Amino acid sequence: MKKIGNFLNFSHIKILCLSTVLFCICALSLNAQVEVRAEVNTTTVTLNEEINLTVYVTAPSTNIETPQMPSLPNFNIYSAGQSRQVNMVNGKVTARLQFNYILTPRFAGKTTIGAFTVKVAGQDYQTEPIEIEISRQTPSAPRTYEQALEQVRQKKAQKNKVESEVNSKLPNFFMTAQTNTKSAYINEQVTLKIRFYQSQNTLGQPLYDKPQIKGMFAEDIATRQGQETFGNKTYYYTEIESALFGLVRGVAEIGSATVTYTSSEGVFDAFDMFFRGANGGQSHKVESDILFVDILPLPTEDKPASFYGAVGKNYQISSSLDSYEVNAGEPITLTVTIKGIGNLAAVKDIPVPEIDQSFRTYETSSNLTNKIAAGKLTGTKVYKTVIVPRASGNYTIPQIAFSYFDTETKTYRTIKSEELHLKVLPPSSNDQKTLSFAEENGGGAGQQIQHLAKDISYLKYSPQSYFNKVTSKIADFGNNNFYAFVLISLVLLIAFIKSGKISITGDLKHYLRAKKHIKQATQLDDLPEILKTYLEAKMKTQIGLSTIEDVCKKLKLTDSTSAKLIGEWNHIAMLKYAPAVDANSKDVLGEEKAKLIALLSCLEKEIK
Amino acid sequence: MKYFLTLILLFTTLFCFAQSQNKTAQELFDNGDYLKAAEEYQKQIDNGDNNAYTYYNLANSYFKAGDLDKALINYYRAFRQNSRDKDIINNLSFTLEKTGQSLIPESMPKSVFLAYNYFSLKELKGLAFIGLWLVAISVTFFVFFKYRRFWLKAVILSLCFTLFFTGFYLIRAKKELQDLAVVIAPRAELRSGPSENFPVALNVPKAQLLEVRDKKGDWVEVSVRNENNFAWVQRKYIEVI
Numbered sequence: 001m002k003k004i005g006n007f008l009n010f011s012h013i014k015i016l017c018l019s020t021v022l023f024c025i026c027a028l029s030l031n032a033q034v035e036v037r038a039e040v041n042t043t044t045v046t047l048n049e050e051i052n053l054t055v056y057v058t059a060p061s062t063n064i065e066t067p068q069m070p071s072l073p074n075f076n077i078y079s080a081g082q083s084r085q086v087n088m089v090n091g092k093v094t095a096r097l098q099f100n101y102i103l104t105p106r107f108a109g110k111t112t113i114g115a116f117t118v119k120v121a122g123q124d125y126q127t128e129p130i131e132i133e134i135s136r137q138t139p140s141a142p143r144t145y146e147q148a149l150e151q152v153r154q155k156k157a158q159k160n161k162v163e164s165e166v167n168s169k170l171p172n173f174f175m176t177a178q179t180n181t182k183s184a185y186i187n188e189q190v191t192l193k194i195r196f197y198q199s200q201n202t203l204g205q206p207l208y209d210k211p212q213i214k215g216m217f218a219e220d221i222a223t224r225q226g227q228e229t230f231g232n233k234t235y236y237y238t239e240i241e242s243a244l245f246g247l248v249r250g251v252a253e254i255g256s257a258t259v260t261y262t263s264s265e266g267v268f269d270a271f272d273m274f275f276r277g278a279n280g281g282q283s284h285k286v287e288s289d290i291l292f293v294d295i296l297p298l299p300t301e302d303k304p305a306s307f308y309g310a311v312g313k314n315y316q317i318s319s320s321l322d323s324y325e326v327n328a329g330e331p332i333t334l335t336v337t338i339k340g341i342g343n344l345a346a347v348k349d350i351p352v353p354e355i356d357q358s359f360r361t362y363e364t365s366s367n368l369t370n371k372i373a374a375g376k377l378t379g380t381k382v383y384k385t386v387i388v389p390r391a392s393g394n395y396t397i398p399q400i401a402f403s404y405f406d407t408e409t410k411t412y413r414t415i416k417s418e419e420l421h422l423k424v425l426p427p428s429s430n431d432q433k434t435l436s437f438a439e440e441n442g443g444g445a446g447q448q449i450q451h452l453a454k455d456i457s458y459l460k461y462s463p464q465s466y467f468n469k470v471t472s473k474i475a476d477f478g479n480n481n482f483y484a485f486v487l488i489s490l491v492l493l494i495a496f497i498k499s500g501k502i503s504i505t506g507d508l509k510h511y512l513r514a515k516k517h518i519k520q521a522t523q524l525d526d527l528p529e530i531l532k533t534y535l536e537a538k539m540k541t542q543i544g545l546s547t548i549e550d551v552c553k554k555l556k557l558t559d560s561t562s563a564k565l566i567g568e569w570n571h572i573a574m575l576k577y578a579p580a581v582d583a584n585s586k587d588v589l590g591e592e593k594a595k596l597i598a599l600l601s602c603l604e605k606e607i608k
Numbered sequence: 609m610k611y612f613l614t615l616i617l618l619f620t621t622l623f624c625f626a627q628s629q630n631k632t633a634q635e636l637f638d639n640g641d642y643l644k645a646a647e648e649y650q651k652q653i654d655n656g657d658n659n660a661y662t663y664y665n666l667a668n669s670y671f672k673a674g675d676l677d678k679a680l681i682n683y684y685r686a687f688r689q690n691s692r693d694k695d696i697i698n699n700l701s702f703t704l705e706k707t708g709q710s711l712i713p714e715s716m717p718k719s720v721f722l723a724y725n726y727f728s729l730k731e732l733k734g735l736a737f738i739g740l741w742l743v744a745i746s747v748t749f750f751v752f753f754k755y756r757r758f759w760l761k762a763v764i765l766s767l768c769f770t771l772f773f774t775g776f777y778l779i780r781a782k783k784e785l786q787d788l789a790v791v792i793a794p795r796a797e798l799r800s801g802p803s804e805n806f807p808v809a810l811n812v813p814k815a816q817l818l819e820v821r822d823k824k825g826d827w828v829e830v831s832v833r834n835e836n837n838f839a840w841v842q843r844k845y846i847e848v849i
Contacts, residue, residue: 047800073837076807106800106809107837300805348808352794358643360674361794363813385794390674391643456672456702457695459634459665468690471734481737485744496752 034059036118038127041214046135047105048248050215052080053113053130055099061121062095070114074134075103078217078247078345081210085260100210102217104247108136147251170233172200177211177257177288179244185296187311187346188407189377190216190244194257194288197228197235206261208240211288215252215295216244217343221372243377245343246295256287298405304414308350310404312342317402319417327425328392331362336383336400336417342407344368344379352385353398362386389424396421510537511604518593518600527572527596534600538607555607568599633665642673660689664696671703677792677815677847679703684788684849691725707815709833724780732777739770787820789830789846796846798839802827809839820848 035058040051055067069077080100103113110133115126173196180191196206224239246252262283298311315338322333336350345368352361364385371378389395397420406413464472474481514534521527536543539554546554548569552562572592633648646669652662667682683700690696701711712721727735746762753759791812798810802824812818812832818841822829827840828848 104807106807107839108800348797349795349811358673361814364795388674454702456668456699459637459668460661460693460695461665462661464659464690468728468731471731471738473734474737475730475733477737481740485741489744489748492748 034061034120034123034125036116036120036125036127038113038116038130040113040130040132043131044133044135045105047108049105050247051075051103051105051132052212052214053101053103055101055116055118055127057095057097057099057118057120057125059095059097059120060093062093063121064095064097065119067099067116067118067127069101069116072103072113074107074109074111075105075113078102078104080213080218081220083209085207085209098209100212102213102215102247105132105134108134110134170230171286173198173202173259173261173263173284173286175257175259175286175288177254177291179254179291179293181293183294183296184246185298185311185405185407186246186249187298187309187343188246188405189312189342190246190293191221191375192218192242192244192254192291193239194242195237195239196259196286197237198261199233199235200263203262206259209258209260211257212255213244213252214255215248215250216246216254216293217345219243219245219343219370219377221375221377241375243343243372243375244293245346246293247346249295249297252293252295254291254293256290258285258287260285299410299412302412304401304403304412306350306401306414307403307405307412308348310338310340310342310344310347310402311407312340312404313406313408315340315342315402315404315413315415317400317415317417319397319400319420321397321420321422324421325423325425326389328389331386331388332422334385334387334397334420336385337380338383338402339378339380340404341373341376341378342404343377344381345370347381350383350400350402352387353400355387355397356389356395358389358391359395360388360390362388389422392424392426394421394423508604510534511600514600515597518596521589521593524572524575524589524592527592528569528576531569531572531596531600534603538603555603557603557606561602561606564599564602568595572596633669637665637669637672640672642669645669646673646678660686660693660696663689664693664699667703668699671699676703676707677790680707680815680817681790681792681847681849684790687725688849689728689730691728703815704817707813709817727776729777729780732773732780736770736773736777739766739773742766743770789818789820789828789848791816791818791845792847793845796841798830798832798841800839802829802840806840809837812841818846 036055038053038055040053042049042051045051057064057067066082078101080102082097082099084098085096105111110131113130113132115129118125118127175194175196177192177194179193184190194211196208198206219242221241221243224241226237226239228235228237240257244252244254260283317336317338319334319336322335326332334352338344338347338350349364349366352364355361362385364383366381366383368382369380399416399419401414401416403412403414405411477484511534514530517530517533518527521530532543535551535555539551543551548566549562552565557565575588575592633645633652636642636645636648646666649662649666649669653666663682663686667679667686670676670682671679680700680703683696683703686693686696687700697711704711712718716724743763743766746759746766750756750759750763791814794814796812796816797808798812799806800809810832817833818830819833820828820830821838824840826843828843828846829838829840830846831838
């Protein structure tokens with residue numbers, strides 16, 4: 001405490017506390033008043049449409065940085081300018097900033113525009129994410145230039161009807177907007193001039209709000225001031241010139257630009273001026289007309305393969321290498337430069353020419369510089385590609401073709417860079433070392449293992465495993481497996497049947513055999529033997545000393561069938577030994593055969 | 609007999625020819641002439657010697673020559689034939705790492721990936737057919753011979769075996785490997801539709817793996833691995849594995 005007492009006295013501490021409290025209050029009030037939000041004109045679009053996104057920032061500070069965009073891989077993004085309005089009321093500053101963007105979708109589906117981050121007075125503020133639905137559906141036919149113009153005419157006519165009575169005389173302030181053309185090709189420059197005329201002084205600086213531009217990418221060119229006379233009235237004007245480039249075919253709309261000014265009408269003397277200041281006059285707003293530009297598609301006929309989207313004129317292409325003699329394995333940079341009048345921002349990256357199979361090519365990077373010359377946007381795009389020759393020799397980097405649509409002649413033109421010659425010497429010893437296999441660690445015993453290089457495993461000549469071979473062969477055999485199986489099964493079946501190991505008739509064979517034997521029998525003596533053989537086959541055992549009743553039980557015959565069997569069994573036995581009957585007469589034999597066959601049929605049905 | 613001897617002679621000649629080709633390719637490789645070594649291995653494949661190790665050696669030659677796209681294509685072809693070989697897995701993983709990709713999906717444990725890929729697609733097909741043979745044989749024995757209980761068990765077991773490998777094969781064949789492609793141009797333009805009239809949605813670098821979704825004339829619908837966006841690319845920019 002003593003030490004502190006040496007440096008700070010009580011009044012210092014009071015000031016410190018007060019400053020801290022003030023700082024906190026300021027910070028809190030600043031935080032409370034900052035408003036950051038993002039808005040889109042629509043949340044459902046098709047692939048050929050565009051979205052106008054606006055980030056609004058309202059803050060009690062002018063220290064506002066450009067918003068940081070979130071990653072938007074599903075959109076092409078173009079900046080459509082910004083507008084700024086700063087008010088000072090009772091010494092309190094309020095800044096309103098508006099950042100405009102045009103987004104053209106790349107993929108169909110649902111996507112989210114993430115939060116934009118805006119730094120206000122060193123503190124980050126974020127907008128709310130916005131969900132967008134992009135459909136593949138072909139959009140309805142774009143409205144024609146005449147349709148669009150008619151719509152705006154109707155709107156204007158209504159507005160003018162009211163205003164014409166008020167503004168019957170030439171106004172002191174008004175705005176005009178005009179384009180150099182009513183139609184242009186995609187990516188062709190359209191020059192827009194917006195003028196604010198004034199025949200009186202304003203109180204304070206007029207505030208200019210840029211027009212909302214739909215379907216075009218805008219780049220400011222120049223701001224001019226001048227004087228012009230209408231009738232007897234002299235006007236001073238401020239002109240803002242912009243270059244516009246159509247993004248998609250259809251009618252692009254250039255909204256109204258507005259200027260808000262405070263007129264000196266009603267301010268009568270210096271006293272008023274001094275005490276009422278800029279807030280003393282009346283605030284007014286003037287706006288320019290809405291304009292339309294018909295954006296035409298580029299002709300598809302004779303479109304060269306080397307056309308990457310450049311539209312304009314006087315394009316030039318050149319290529320160079322940073323070294324024309326290198327060792328194999330050493331990287332060199334191929335630089336391709338394209339210059340011309342037009343919007344090179346919309347030009348895709350040009351592919352690296354096929355040099356030789358032995359060249360390794362890396363990712364191309366590009367850099368774009370735009371400047372304004374004679375009211376036209378002129379761009380220079382530089383592509384740099386790192387290439388590595390891997391074998392020695394003399395190589396030629398072929399000409400690189402680049403086509404553009406000439407807006408003057410309305411045709412495609414192709415320009416080519418010059419051929420480049422490169423001498424590649426054999427690799428230096430260092431390169432060979434890095435390419436060598438399995439670098440060995442030369443360290444002695446007791447040293448730690450050092451991983452010097454990671455490499456692929458060496459060549460291999462192992463034969464295929466037996467399992468792999470067999471399964472592969474069977475797999476290659478494919479559906480033939482089924483045919484082979486059916487064939488082999490058939491062959492086996494026939495072989496087994498022939499050998500008698502299996503029978504297609506099963507137990508039926510005994511019945512068929514017995515029936516056959518009965519038919520072939522020539523005397524009554526044969527019949528008991530045939531019946532006995534049949535019953536034994538069915539029982540799968542010898543009858544031996546068993547009685548016929550036992551047989552019936554074993555075969556689980558019904559009572560009626562048992563009775564029939566017992567009757568027939570006894571009957572043919574009796575005939576065999578009965579001398580009174582002519583046992584071998586044809587009638588008796590035939591009758592007995594028929595009876596026996598009927599019995600067997602009955603038995604066959606019952607015995608399972 | 610004559611026919612048999614002629615066959616032996618023919619096979620011996622072919623074997624010797626393949627051995628000499630291997631020797632030449634290996635010498636070229638060892639001397640650092642990787643592109644010529646690759647040509648030799650490619651010749652072997654064109655002559656019908658298209659086993660996993662020929663693809664592997666071809667991929668090694670392309671890798672050393674710096675053609676990572678072609679190396680990747682051939683490592684995948686080797687992997688498709690023999691997915692258990694550690695050298696093939698190692699080199700394929702290493703090449704994918706070099707191109708900023710990975711063999712094992714982030715959401716899958718390594719052991720599951722290795723188990724899933726333990727059998728090659730062809731082996732799975734072969735095993736499914738072996739299963740069918742077993743089913744057919746055991747059914748035959750069950751119908752025509754004694755010991756029915758034993759053969760019934762055999763029928764059930766072989767049926768399970770067949771269903772498992774057939775199902776596994778169908779899942780694998782539908783899902784992977786067949787539908788992969790690699791970018792072979794220095795850069796491939798992926799567009800939102802199958803024509804040059806559609807805007808370029810993505811620029812994809814060489815050796816990037818793509819999953820093939822659909823085909824339409826000279827255009828192929830693909831998606832970048834582990835991304836959900838689909839886009840169309842001209843066939844000349846890619847090679848389907």
